[in-house]
Amino acid sequence: MPESLRLLLFGRDNRVGRRLVVLVVAFSTAITLFISVIQLAVEYQGLRRAIDRQLDAIAVHVPTIAASVWSFDADQVQRAIDGLALLPDMAVIRVIPADAGKRWIAGRGLDGDSDSVVRRYPLTYQSRGQNMEIGTLEVVASLEGAYRQLGHLALSIVLANGLKTVLLVVFLIYLVRRLITVRLEAMAEKVRRLVPELLPLREVVEARPEPLPEGLGELGAVSWMLDRTAEDLATAAAAMRQANEDLERRVRERTHELESFSYSVSHDLRAPLRAIDGFSKILIEDHQQQLDEEGRRLLAVVRNNTARMGQLIDDILQFSRVGRQDLNLAPVDMASLVAAVVGDLQQAWAGRRVEWEIGPLPVVPGDASMLRQVMVNLLGNALKFTQRRDPAHIAITAEADGPDWRFCVRDNGVGFDMRYVDKLFGVFERLHSSEEFEGTGIGLAIVKQVVSRLGGRVWAEGRPDEGAAIFFTLGKTRT
């Protein structure tokens, strides 16, 4: 069998196909056999009945033959039985006279032990009112012809069934390939690629070009590939765990580095700064006489700037602390938090006339100390930028906004130009000169940092000389 035909019929060790074909062919053959037997039996009955009818019909000729026998017309008898012998299936026709005289015989005779049917007809003659038996007509019909016909029928049944089976097998193989094999192979291939596609990890991809073992059949192949996939998944999960651990370790290392850096900043930068400030002051105190007014002014500039740098260092540290401090999540009552902050700020800015408008504020999930820092920075800014207003007006409100609370701190201070709104929340970004308003520009950056860590957004609206509004959102439920 050529390779291409073998492939067409069975595919590559096509187990499902082959099994299906064998079963269908066996079942179909059994049914065909059963039906054929019934068909042949029915056919045989029909043929037997035809022969019987033929024999019945011969009875018509019996009186004529009897008359010829009676009249000893030997030629006439012979002609009559020769005529009968020509009828289909008639093997032997004999006339046996009762007085054991001359017999007549016709027909081609029987071959060996062929099956046959024998019918005898009494030859009678009516003479002077009484029936006389003058002999017997014996007819032997051969079943050979009937058997031959049945044989032909059986042969045609077998040939037709054989052809049908071949066609059925070809169709079945086509169907199996088309509907099952091809899909199973596609499925197997998909399964095979699944893990490397989903988890493009080096460990899995490198282990992949493993040849499919021979002789598994389609189902075996799918099962084999599922096994490989399960192994790959285990490998991938382990690799993922490893990668996660590596990542966590690296984050810990980086965090540690960052903490060390902050620590160095806080310690190492502050010490020399303190020395600059201290020794400038000692110079002023202990060597007054040698310094003229300009000298003292210059030293004051030095000291102002050391103070400013000290503030910057403190701000950087605070900013970095907000970023890496663990969140201490608990319900925070914003109303009492704001009341406390306002109380503190009023003391710090005693003498200012401020109209506070504090709306109903919700309890939110958050970190109390960080949210306190947010409110200190926002309200501190509001107080700072309303310095030239009398009275200053500062409103703190909160509104439900879908799943969030939207807080707003609004003032009637100097406001800002919306063109620079992007700079507002940057680290050390300032929209006013330090002569106008003091500060390093860290306050809103810290606000943004805290709000982002709590999963909220922050934005601002304002117009020059018409006040500013800072908005931020906090989820109503913990996210």
Added chain:
Amino acid sequence: MTQEGKFGNAVEVLLVEDTPEDAEMTIRTLNKHNLGNKLVWVKDGAAAVDFLFGQGEYVGRAGRDGLKVVLLDLHLPKVSGIEVLRRLKADPATRSIPVVVLTSSTEERDMKECYELGVNSFVSKPVEFEAFVKVVAKMGFYWLLVNKQPPH
């Protein structure tokens, strides 16, 4: 500035500080208020431990008796301030000596650790000189004049 032995056993303040400028400012401030007469300054944690336990360089010299306060920086060469504090508070003989951590650090981590080790006070050095002077002077007054210690 190291004057150990000068006062016999009468050292009242042990200043552990590696930054000479900070030490000078501290000593100057204490001197201005007449609080720095009986002060010993050491520049690293190892020397502080030697002084407190009368070992190494300090064998048989002025020791911890009569010590009213240890002013301890945290960021020190050789042995860290935290370690000095740990050893001091771990030993029953030195546990009762008041220790004030005087540091540039504002790290909560440091503060927490110091208090867990039993520090008596934790003071952050202000950058600004006036504030620094005020803090050092207050501290000197309190530990040298106000605070009462158990008898040795």
